[in-house]
Amino acid sequence: MLDQLFSPHLNDLQRGLNRASLRQGVLMDNLANANVPGYKRRDVDFNVALSDEMGKAGLGSARGGVESGVTESEGSVRVDGSSVDPEQEALGIAQTELRFQTISDLTAGYFSNLKSAIREGK
Amino acid sequence: MSLFRSMGLSASGMTVERFRMDTTANNMANTNTVTNQPGGTPFYRKMVEVQGGPDGVRIVGLVDDVNSVETQVLPEQPGVDGRGTVFKTQINPVNEMVDMMSATRAYEANVKAFNAAKGMAKSALEIGKV
Numbered sequence: 001m002l003d004q005l006f007s008p009h010l011n012d013l014q015r016g017l018n019r020a021s022l023r024q025g026v027l028m029d030n031l032a033n034a035n036v037p038g039y040k041r042r043d044v045d046f047n048v049a050l051s052d053e054m055g056k057a058g059l060g061s062a063r064g065g066v067e068s069g070v071t072e073s074e075g076s077v078r079v080d081g082s083s084v085d086p087e088q089e090a091l092g093i094a095q096t097e098l099r100f101q102t103i104s105d106l107t108a109g110y111f112s113n114l115k116s117a118i119r120e121g122k
Numbered sequence: 123m124s125l126f127r128s129m130g131l132s133a134s135g136m137t138v139e140r141f142r143m144d145t146t147a148n149n150m151a152n153t154n155t156v157t158n159q160p161g162g163t164p165f166y167r168k169m170v171e172v173q174g175g176p177d178g179v180r181i182v183g184l185v186d187d188v189n190s191v192e193t194q195v196l197p198e199q200p201g202v203d204g205r206g207t208v209f210k211t212q213i214n215p216v217n218e219m220v221d222m223m224s225a226t227r228a229y230e231a232n233v234k235a236f237n238a239a240k241g242m243a244k245s246a247l248e249i250g251k252v
């Protein structure tokens with residue numbers, strides 16, 4: 001019953017929000033560790049990872065696939081071996097913020113449609 | 123998502139300007155560097171080589187300013203050749219200050235451009251909202 005009430009798109013939106021907040025956390029972790037010698041920056045590839053998640057929609061929990069998408073960089077950009085470029089991290093954080101906002105707006109829109117249907121359009 | 127692209131271009135500019143700032147600070151720090159050990163290599167003033175293109179700017183490397191080292195003979199020092207010859211780095215503080223200011227201003231300009239692109243993307247999310 002509830003499965004029919006909440007469309008499968010809601011799961012996609014939930015995965016998207018999870019993915020965006022995971023990436024935000026990982027990028028902020030990178031910034032916090034920017035001056036640690038030998039630190040390798042980590043990232044979540046949003047596009048590839050999300051399409052993977054979309055492909056197996058309905059299989060497993062949304063949380064299950066989330067941790068697997070974190071990758072560690074191999075190269076380093078600094079003499080001390082750290083691979084963090086603060087400006088690139090700030091760029092990623094801004095992108096992720098906008099992406100989160102987009103998906104969260106879509107989610108809010110979905111629920112407001114649902115609410116409108118419950119109230120019979122009133 | 124081409125607004126993300128313009129944000130990326132600004133970020134590459136910021137990286138380059140920060141590196142220029144590092145280089146200038148290092149030059150200033152070496153104002154009085156004297157090389158007097160046998161086999162020692164003098165410190166040359168460093169300049170940043172930057173390559174631009176459609177995908178932003180990137181740092182190619184550091185170039186030595188070959189005119190920034192002068193040879194002096196100080197007989198009381200052992201010197202690089204045992205006869206008191208030393209290499210003294212000559213840094214012009216005025217040039218370094220100007221480089222520093224230009225790096226600061228260019229960094230600020232990139233931050234402004236970055237924030238403008240972000241603001242555009244944010245207002246795009248407001249389209250169609252009541």
